[in-house]
Amino acid sequence: MKSRLFSIVFLTLLLTVPVSHAADVTWRATTAYQANSNSGIAFEAMVKSLSELSGDTFNLKVNSGGSLGFKNSDNFEVVSQGLVEVAETLSGSLIGIDPIFGFLSLPFMTSSSENVQKIMSIAYDSFSKIFEANNQKLIGWGSFPAVGVYANHPAIDLNGLKGLRIRTYDAFSAKAFRELGAAPVQLPWGDVVSSLSSGVINAVLTSSEGGVATNIWDLGITDYSSLGYSTPITLLHITKDAFEGLSPSHQNAILEAGKRFTEANWKSAQERIRSNLDILSKKGIKLHQDISPELSQETKRIAAAFAAEWAQKTGPNGQALVDAYLKGE
Numbered sequence: 001m002k003s004r005l006f007s008i009v010f011l012t013l014l015l016t017v018p019v020s021h022a023a024d025v026t027w028r029a030t031t032a033y034q035a036n037s038n039s040g041i042a043f044e045a046m047v048k049s050l051s052e053l054s055g056d057t058f059n060l061k062v063n064s065g066g067s068l069g070f071k072n073s074d075n076f077e078v079v080s081q082g083l084v085e086v087a088e089t090l091s092g093s094l095i096g097i098d099p100i101f102g103f104l105s106l107p108f109m110t111s112s113s114e115n116v117q118k119i120m121s122i123a124y125d126s127f128s129k130i131f132e133a134n135n136q137k138l139i140g141w142g143s144f145p146a147v148g149v150y151a152n153h154p155a156i157d158l159n160g161l162k163g164l165r166i167r168t169y170d171a172f173s174a175k176a177f178r179e180l181g182a183a184p185v186q187l188p189w190g191d192v193v194s195s196l197s198s199g200v201i202n203a204v205l206t207s208s209e210g211g212v213a214t215n216i217w218d219l220g221i222t223d224y225s226s227l228g229y230s231t232p233i234t235l236l237h238i239t240k241d242a243f244e245g246l247s248p249s250h251q252n253a254i255l256e257a258g259k260r261f262t263e264a265n266w267k268s269a270q271e272r273i274r275s276n277l278d279i280l281s282k283k284g285i286k287l288h289q290d291i292s293p294e295l296s297q298e299t300k301r302i303a304a305a306f307a308a309e310w311a312q313k314t315g316p317n318g319q320a321l322v323d324a325y326l327k328g329e
Contacts, residue, residue, distance in 0.1 A: 025250055026059040027242070029086035032072050035064040037209075038268035039088060039234065042142055045264035046257045053253040060086065060257075075237075080134045082239040088142065091233045092170060098130050099314050103321050104233045106310060107176040108303040111228030113270065116143055120233070122324045126317060131237050139258030140236035142265035145273045148226040150211055150285075151203035155225040157292035166203040167192055173205055173229065176302050180295075196220065205229065208276035217283040224280055225288040227299070236261055 029046075033039035043062045050058045070078055072093035079087045094101040103109075103123050110116045120141060128138045149155040151164060161182045168174040168184040177184040185201050189210070195201045196219045204216070211224060236258055243251060281287055291299070307326075311319040 024057045024059065025054075025246065026061060027085035027238075028068075029060055029062045029088070030066070030068045030070050030075065030078065030084050031062070031064055031088040032066045032070075032090070033064065033088070033234075035062075038144065038265055038272050039142055040064055041268040042261045042265035043088075046261040049257040049260040050253055053256055054250060058250050058253050076134070076136075079136055079237055079239050082135075082242055085239045085242045086236070088234045088236050091235055094235070097134075099310075100126055100130065100317055100321070102172075102310060102314070103318065105170060105172050105230065106303065106306050107172055107229060108299045109307065109325070110231040110233070111146065111299075116231045116233070119325060123321055126321060127235065132240065135240045136237045137240050137243055138235060138237050139255055140262040140265075142234040142236065142262065143269050144232040144234075145207040145209045145269060145276060146226065146231045147205060147207050147229045148224055149203055149205055149229075150216055150221045150224050152220060152222045154223050154286070154288045155203065155227070156288045156290065157295050158298065160225070161295075164203045165201045166205055167195065167201045168205050172306065176229070176306065177205070179302055180298060193219065207232065208280060209272060211285070212276045212279050215283075217280070217285055221285065223286045223288060224277075225291070227291060227295075234265075 029043065031039055031043065035043075040062075043060075043064070047060045047062060050060050068084065070084070070087075072090045073096075075084075075087035075089040076094060076097050078084050091101050091104040095105065100123075104119065110119055124138070124141075131138045149161075149164075149166065151160075151166070154160050155164065158181055161177070161180045164177075164182040166177055166182050166184050167187045168177055169186065169189070171186075174184040174186045182203075185195070187195055187201070189206075192201075192204055192206075193214060196204065202220075204210070204221070208224070210216075211221070238254065238258075243254065246254065277287060307322045311322040
């Protein structure tokens with residue numbers, strides 16, 4: 001991975017070396033998400049904040065849609081080594097760095113906006129320590145609309161999930177839906193459309209955002225069930241060495257800009273949930289918000305079982321996070 005990564009870095013940075021003047025600072029940011037997403041809106045707020053707070057002496061060049069050639073899985077190393085100063089990274093892609101990041105991927109733990117806020121308030125300090133130990137600082141976070149089930153019938157009870165050939169995206173989701181009676185197929189997002197068209201799958205686990213982005217109503221899908229399986233969360237991190245090389249005023253500016261990124265992202269994500277559901281409904285997709293009592297009981301059982309198993313594997317740090325989460329219920 002490193003040889004590929006540094007080849008990309010060398011070629012990219014030759015073309016993107018920033019020009020600085022006297023006390024001016026120019027940093028680069030990388031994100032896999034498009035400029036028209038809620039991530040892009042959050043970065044716009046961050047850029048504006050930096051400019052205002054620094055008197056136009058702190059510039060942030062945002063490279064959206066993975067335009068620098070970096071994937072989510074590259075970002076931790078890229079930022080740690082200061083090759084790019086800022087990155088927004090999907091939390092699930094960091095599990096290989098430290099399993100504690102898996103806390104955000106546990107099934108049915110971030111099923112609502114309230115739960116997302118709660119779980120981030122619990123986990124933020126633990127994540128910060130991992131970044132600090134790797135020459136980085138965590139300065140903010142973002143989220144996308146919660147994940148549900150697209151199918152050609154309602155998936156709001158166990159009968160609706162039984163035998164469903166559903167696209168899942170990681171080990172947690174595959175195991176969870178297998179326990180719910182479905183027949184999960186773990187696929188990257190890029191294979192979803194072709195797999196639906198060929199009949200390899202007949203359902204998709206993704207967010208309202210994913211459904212709208214792919215015009216899923218044109219792919220034989222008729223129903224969207226908001227199971228609240230999880231909420232994708234991203235982490236905004238910067239190079240610690242680069243931060244420490246800033247003047248105190250510029251340090252304060254980047255920390256405040258990280259807060260504004262978080263605020264703007266959250267507001268946009270909530271608006272996207274409403275607008276996406278409206279688009280889906282207008283395109284003929286039937287929306288289902290309430291699940292059966294039996295399925296609700298099963299999701300709670302799975303959430304508790306997965307959390308306990310994860311805590312046992314991750315040790316005291318993981319157990320402390322799970323205990324703090326359960327204490328707040």
